Amino acid sequence: xxxxxxxxxxxxxxxxxxxxxxxxxxxxxxxxxxxxxxxxxxxxxxxxxxxxxxxxxxxxxxxxxxxxxxxxxxxxxxxxxxxxxxxxxxxxxxxxxxxxxxxxxxxxxxxxxxxxxxxxxxxxxxxxxxxxxxxxxxxxxxxxxxxxxxxxxxxxxxxxxxxxxxxxxxxxxxxxxxxxxxxxxxxxxxxxxxxxxxxxxxxxxxxxxxxxxxxxxxxxxxxxxxxxxxxxxxxxxxxxxxxxxxxxxxxxxxxxxxxxxxxxxxxxxxxxxxxxxxxxxxxxxxxxxxxxxxxxxxxxxxxxxx
Numbered sequence: 001x002x003x004x005x006x007x008x009x010x011x012x013x014x015x016x017x018x019x020x021x022x023x024x025x026x027x028x029x030x031x032x033x034x035x036x037x038x039x040x041x042x043x044x045x046x047x048x049x050x051x052x053x054x055x056x057x058x059x060x061x062x063x064x065x066x067x068x069x070x071x072x073x074x075x076x077x078x079x080x081x082x083x084x085x086x087x088x089x090x091x092x093x094x095x096x097x098x099x100x101x102x103x104x105x106x107x108x109x110x111x112x113x114x115x116x117x118x119x120x121x122x123x124x125x126x127x128x129x130x131x132x133x134x135x136x137x138x139x140x141x142x143x144x145x146x147x148x149x150x151x152x153x154x155x156x157x158x159x160x161x162x163x164x165x166x167x168x169x170x171x172x173x174x175x176x177x178x179x180x181x182x183x184x185x186x187x188x189x190x191x192x193x194x195x196x197x198x199x200x201x202x203x204x205x206x207x208x209x210x211x212x213x214x215x216x217x218x219x220x221x222x223x224x225x226x227x228x229x230x231x232x233x234x235x236x237x238x239x240x241x242x243x244x245x246x247x248x249x250x251x252x253x254x255x256x257x258x259x260x261x262x263x264x265x266x267x268x269x270x271x272x273x274x275x276x277x278x279x280x281x282x283x284x285x286x287x288x289x290x291x292x293x294x295x296x297x298x299x300x301x302x303x304x305x306x
Contacts (some may be wrong), residue, residue: 057172058144059122063136068105069198071177071232073169075109075162076121076185084186085121086128087290091188093132100194106132107139107173111165118142141172162225163246163254167239174235182228186289187221193286196220197229200282216263216278217255220286225251227287237262255279 072092076085085108092106108125112118125133125140132138147168156164166182173180179201190196201218208214216234221227230238241258249257259278264271 056144057141059118059140059142061122061126061133061138061140063134063139065105065136065139066176068177069103069179070100070105070194071173071180072104072106072183073109073166073173073180074106074183074185075111075165075169084290086124088183088185088187089125089129089138092183093129093137095189095191096194097192100192101132101135101137103198104137104194105139105173105176106137107141107169107176109165109169109172110140110142111161111168112142113145113148141169143168157248159250160247162251163242163249166251167242167246170235170239170242174232174239177232180230180232180235181220182226182230183287184224184226184289187226187287188290190286193220196282196286201229204280213263213274213277215280216259217280219279219281221288222281222285223252224287224289226289227285228255 074085074088074092089106089108093101096104110118110121112121122140122142125138129138133140148164170180170182179198181197197218197220200220204215204218216230218229219227220229238255238258241262242254245254245257256275256279259275260268260271263278264274266274
């Protein structure tokens with residue numbers, strides 16, 4: 001009941017066209033009649049309580065695609081990894097069928113304040129993925145500086161900023177598809193990974209027993225930030241939790257704490273025993289990291305079809 005009450009406090013920002021774009025060279029913003037839904041989470045941090053500006057994107061490139069099966073969230077979490085981002089987007093798209101591409105949305109979240117960092121990343125995506133921006137397969141979103149300002153006054157650790165970034169990305173993406181998959185900007189997917197994830201999630205939904213706890217998370221890349229699939233309609237609960245407990249807690253630990261404190265209403269020991277019910281793992285990993293390999297090795301991985 002408490003979580004339901006919190007959820008009812010969530011607000012919806014009406015469809016609106018972004019004005020006064022700070023990046024003059026960007027041309028892939030929606031047309032005059034086209035709009036984009038951005039759902040505001042209940043704002044526990046004090047600076048988010050007054051108006052929607054801190055949660056409205058500073059820049060948004062979108063064709064307004066919604067009602068897809070899978071939304072893939074790809075944040076730029078590490079400095080200097082824009083080349084990783086390009087390789088990741090290339091591989092995500094290459095390993096989807098044409099049908100999967102029509103039923104998927106990739107949201108690239110650029111979690112930076114410095115325009116000298118943001119602009120080259122946006123330009124790079126525009127130059128390399130113009131076709132997919134135009135088709136609506138890729139959205140790009142950049143938060144307002146005011147979203148970060150009070151957080152940064154606290155000298156955020158890398159872990160804390162990651163949680164703040166993921167909360168914003170989920171808030172933007174959760175209403176756009178049935179399932180949301182958290183990725184990072186340095187992963188390689190297996191062929192037809194979207195099809196495998198969608199099928200596994202739909203089967204798990206069909207097998208739900210109304211008299212037993214249902215799953216909250218499907219894991220396609222264990223022990224990593226990436227590869228975590230959630231039901232889009234349930235993400236607001238986790239977003240709220242991230243905004244409350246973002247400080248210096250590992251992302252996967254936050255999810256485990258969320259499950260034990262809000263979903264499992266038994267003792268701590270019994271909740272841990274039931275964790276595999278709430279947090280289910282796919283038979284084989286559908287992703288692998290490549291952020292720590294050399295450029296030549298990345299190119300070899302890009303060209304391989306294993």
